[in-house]
Amino acid sequence: MGAPFFRSPDALLQDLGITEPEELDVRAIAQHCGATILYKPLEGCAARITGNEDRAIIAIDSNSRIERQRFSAGHELGHWMFDRGKMSLFSCEEKIFLKEWSSTNPETRANRYASDLLMPVTMFKPRAKAFTRMDFDTAKSLAKTFTTSLTATAIRLVEHGPLPAMLICSSASGIQWSVRGDGGKTLWAQAPGPNTYAYDILHDLEDDASGDVDASAWFDHPVAEGSYIHEHSIRSYQGLVLSLLWWRDEAMLIKLDEYEEERAARRSDSWPR
Ligand SMILES: [Zn+2]
Known part of the structure; x- marks a missing residue:
């Protein structure tokens, strides 16, 4: 029924x-x-x-x-x-x-x-496409268009924006939640280390900071070694920090796909026959 x-x-x-x-x-x-x-x-x-x-x-x-x-x-x-x-x-x-x-x-x-x-996808996607950065400035601009909160808009941006990205919410005790776009589905962020901008905000050194960071500062994964990602972190409510991570160059994500495929192949090889 x-x-x-x-x-x-x-x-x-x-x-x-x-x-x-x-x-x-x-x-x-x-x-x-x-x-x-x-x-x-x-x-x-x-x-x-x-x-x-x-x-x-x-x-x-x-x-x-x-x-x-x-x-x-x-x-x-x-x-x-x-x-x-x-x-x-x-x-x-x-x-x-x-x-x-x-x-x-x-x-x-x-x-x-x-x-x-x-934020209907049919209205959101074409407007998001006009931006070349998946940061909070972009999220703010879209939030103004749709009269929505920054967090809700940033989630929408990660899911329907023009570049692969992630939104991570962390506190002093670690990652609280994260939303990942298609490109990074198999990547899990770790608690932001000293080489991240989120760390500076969690330690009250900044309120809003952005730049390029070593991907291994966020991801304990072999493909993160030697790769850079873009990060924009801001202070949110109640001791929380929001971070948008995004990739302009998708080389790392392509490596990630290959890595996962190889791993899957190895796994099926080792199945008992
Ligand atoms: Zn409810």
């Missing part, structure tokens, strides 16, 4: 004839889906949704920034689409929007929905 009520972000945009970022009025979109958005000061959460089978009320914290409010609204609309009937109430804290990206649960799904709604 599928839920006939469910509308994907793309379907909604088509319903409403929305084709430009400035037309992405999340309040009107929610109303179209039977969910009324109210803005008021909230205690202890960024947004919440209450609803029955047909109608929902989404409350958004009016004290948060407009970018956050929009994303929260998209996120709650995601709950309304996916978790309708199962939910009597979702109350979503701000930290969810920052952390729930790498696992699979209702919060990740709601974040994904918000992202697809507020």
Whole structure:
């Protein structure tokens, strides 16, 4: 039994004839889906949704920034689409929007929905393509176009931008989460070492720093030896540092593909016959 009520972000945009970022009025979109958005000061959460089978009320914290409010609204609309009937109430804290990206649960799904709604790939990709750097300046510029938060936009950039890249969130205790584009799917970053810009920010030497770094400062992997990557790191909330790593020259990623292929071949050779 599928839920006939469910509308994907793309379907909604088509319903409403929305084709430009400035037309992405999340309040009107929610109303179209039977969910009324109210803005008021909230205690202890960024947004919440209450609803029955047909109608929902989404409350958004009016004290948060407009970018956050929009994303929260998209996120709650995601709950309304996916978790309708199962939910009597979702109350979503701000930290969810920052952390729930790498696992699979209702919060990740709601974040994904918000992202697809507020930064539709068909609008995002062509605009991202105009940039030649996968850094936070690019992310900021796109965030302004879509009125979205820097973190959500940087994730989108990594997934749909013109060059292979990764977004890594670290704290003093190590990597908190990371989002990887297609090119680096088999690379896992290690806690940022002294030769990274993220390290300088974690040690309060800088707030915002960028440049070329030795890939082995981030990746404990044979293909990282002797390769350089671009890094832009910035201070985020609550002791967290966000780093965008990207490759202009894809030689290292080509080496990575070859390495993985060889390893797979070796593995199948050693299978007992
Ligand atoms: Zn939620």
